[in-house]
Amino acid sequence: MRAAVEAAKADVCALHAYLPAAELVAWTSGNVSARVPGADLMVIKPSGLEYADLTPASMVVCDLYGNRVEGDYAPSSDTGSHAYVYRHRPDVNGVVHTHSPYATSWAARAEAIPCCLTAIADEFGGDIPVGPFALIGDEAIGEGIVETLEGSNSPAVLMRNHGVFTIGASARAAVKAAVMVEDAARTVHLARLLGPVTRLDDADIASLHDRYTNVYGQKGAK
Numbered sequence: 001m002r003a004a005v006e007a008a009k010a011d012v013c014a015l016h017a018y019l020p021a022a023e024l025v026a027w028t029s030g031n032v033s034a035r036v037p038g039a040d041l042m043v044i045k046p047s048g049l050e051y052a053d054l055t056p057a058s059m060v061v062c063d064l065y066g067n068r069v070e071g072d073y074a075p076s077s078d079t080g081s082h083a084y085v086y087r088h089r090p091d092v093n094g095v096v097h098t099h100s101p102y103a104t105s106w107a108a109r110a111e112a113i114p115c116c117l118t119a120i121a122d123e124f125g126g127d128i129p130v131g132p133f134a135l136i137g138d139e140a141i142g143e144g145i146v147e148t149l150e151g152s153n154s155p156a157v158l159m160r161n162h163g164v165f166t167i168g169a170s171a172r173a174a175v176k177a178a179v180m181v182e183d184a185a186r187t188v189h190l191a192r193l194l195g196p197v198t199r200l201d202d203a204d205i206a207s208l209h210d211r212y213t214n215v216y217g218q219k220g221a222k
């Protein structure tokens, strides 16, 4: 298990670099976590540390109730929520939180991003939903994430009055979803400035999502 913990710490630390690089966070906002394979543990960002100061050694190891089991720093403010997601979604191995400006502006308006682009159908399999407002510091946000995404294909949820949470089969997949939801939010925002958008038909959304999930890229390569 030691090797799995150390690998998760290195992976989660490296993935944090994508958030400021993609301009998804400001200062110390945002966080990334990963489930430790084969253990009831997760690795998450230390609360309030600047991204430039993050190292694998500074990552915090917690149990799946958000209790720190290893590390010198207090874990992220969102640890309880990440842990809640891991307990209730065994398919999820990575959780990301950002305040990316375009997607967070949709969260501020409590408006779901309509599935009006093939890129949204590809990655999100439908509209990108809005979750309930919840105060920070315990698992309430996690409860809202799980409740909102139940029955949804989307790996992203816009938590009302707050920001973006994404999930994935890996922490890297959750980071990708965070990048893609900001891209979608920006494009639909720009479109809506000049007129209404048209949501794709459900059948087309399903077809696009299936292709992207099961064929796109090298998935079909021999």
Ligand SMILES: O=C(CO)[C@@H](O)[C@@H](O)COP(=O)(O)O
Pocket (backbone or CB within 6 Å): 028, 029, 030, 031, 045, 046, 047, 048, 049, 075, 076, 077, 078, 097, 136
């Ligand atoms: O928005 C919140 C909590 O949800 C911020 O405090 C969060 O982005 C960053 O907090 P942490 O530094 O991870 O404790």
